[in-house]
Amino acid sequence: MGFFQSIKDSLKKTRDGLVNKVQTIIVTKKKIDNDTLEDLEEVLIASDLGTEPTNEIISKLKERIKKEGFIEIDDLYETLSEVVCDYVGEERDFFNKDTFPAKPFVIMIIGINGVGKTTTIGKMAHRFRAAGSSVLIAAADTFRAAAIEQLEIWAERAGVDIVKHKSGSDPAAVVFDAMNAARSRNMDVVIIDTAGRLHTKTNLIEELKKINRICKRAIPEAPHETLLVIDAITGQNGLSQAKVFKETMDASGIIIAKLDGTAKGGIALSIKRQLDLPIVLIGTGEGLDDLREFVPKDYAMGFVPNKEIEEENGKTD
Numbered sequence: 664m665g666f667f668q669s670i671k672d673s674l675k676k677t678r679d680g681l682v683n684k685v686q687t688i689i690v691t692k693k694k695i696d697n698d699t700l701e702d703l704e705e706v707l708i709a710s711d712l713g714t715e716p717t718n719e720i721i722s723k724l725k726e727r728i729k730k731e732g733f734i735e736i737d738d739l740y741e742t743l744s745e746v747v748c749d750y751v752g753e754e755r756d757f758f759n760k761d762t763f764p765a766k767p768f769v770i771m772i773i774g775i776n777g778v779g780k781t782t783t784i785g786k787m788a789h790r791f792r793a794a795g796s797s798v799l800i801a802a803a804d805t806f807r808a809a810a811i812e813q814l815e816i817w818a819e820r821a822g823v824d825i826v827k828h829k830s831g832s833d834p835a836a837v838v839f840d841a842m843n844a845a846r847s848r849n850m851d852v853v854i855i856d857t858a859g860r861l862h863t864k865t866n867l868i869e870e871l872k873k874i875n876r877i878c879k880r881a882i883p884e885a886p887h888e889t890l891l892v893i894d895a896i897t898g899q900n901g902l903s904q905a906k907v908f909k910e911t912m913d914a915s916g917i918i919i920a921k922l923d924g925t926a927k928g929g930i931a932l933s934i935k936r937q938l939d940l941p942i943v944l945i946g947t948g949e950g951l952d953d954l955r956e957f958v959p960k961d962y963a964m965g966f967v968p969n970k971e972i973e974e975e976n977g978k979t980d
């Protein structure tokens with residue numbers, strides 16, 4: 664499936680919801696005017712676009728209404744996609760070996776329990792491999808017995824190496840071994856899976872910090888990326904916890920998982936706004952291939968119904 668189409672599909676729930684509600688608004692009016700702007704504002708907020716982006720969209724629309732008295736639906740979607748695109752930031756060629764900061768390129772994955780860390784790591788490993796890199800995964804979530812098995816299954820699917828210890832063992836020791844193994848095996852990429860919940864939050868953060876220190880002991884610049892996974896389905900509710908992770912762990916970027924599972928696909932804007940980190944990857948399903956680089960323009964176009972691919976024709980990954 665094409666790159667753009669996949670983003671489009673992952674935003675299907677959001678777009679359909681938006682289109683239905685907008686249609687309800689305009690069913691009597693045919694066009695959006697000042698009277699219907701408030702309803703529109705609610706619709707945008709309900710898609711988790713966040714207050715500021717919504718205000719910006721509304722004020723752009725107000726300008727047009729001032730000039731023309733109303734807005735055509737096409738203009739509405741165009742304005743929406745412009746604002747979305749401006750908000751969400753840069754695109755990055757994440758899996759391209761030529762752009763790696765070091766060898767091994769060490770990536771630590773963090774986030775609250777259940778957000779999609781382990782699944783995302785499986786998909787990332789697959790993408791790195793497909794792009795010609797060798798990958799080693801470190802099973803540093805040793806707190807849940809099933810966590811190691813789950814990661815092993817993903818490593819097997821992706822066809823990559825895994826370093827693991829017994830469940831209950833010290834995660835930092837796993838990472839230490841993984842770093843050494845990666846160097847001696849001359850691996851291109853190391854991805855570290857971590858726990859999302861311990862007995863208390865403070866302990867978890869301390870554990871994660873310890874993993875971070877152990878990384879640095881082996882390779883001073885590592886981890887080169889600390890990516891914070893956020894669950895699109897939890898939306899705004901997960902963001903305050905994510906902030907704690909971001910600040911204490913000095914995260915370098917965001918992965919939004921489960922973008923396919925929500926009607927609040929506008930969450931990327933709120934995330935960007937509140938965490939102020941680049942969005943690097945998005946998860947669009949539970950399969951091996953359901954991970955995409957975040958492309959602002961494609962994401963923005965995902966909100967626009969029907970007109971689809973004309974301009975994007977032929978763009979595949």
Ligand SMILES: Nc1nc2c(ncn2[C@@H]2O[C@H](COP(=O)(O)OP(=O)(O)OP(=O)(O)O)[C@@H](O)[C@H]2O)c(=O)[nH]1
Pocket residue numbers: 774775776777778779780781782783804810857858859860920921922923924945946947948949953
């Ligand atoms: N629809 C959908 N489901 C996903 C996606 N990513 C992960 N999931 C599902 O979310 C659930 C949790 O995923 P995990 O990868 O185990 O999450 P985790 O963050 O490792 O969880 P803990 O290890 O318990 O902290 C699983 O059922 C996954 O299949 C996605 O992009 N889309």
Ligand SMILES: [Mg+2]
Pocket residue numbers: 780781782804810856857
């Ligand atoms: Mg996990």
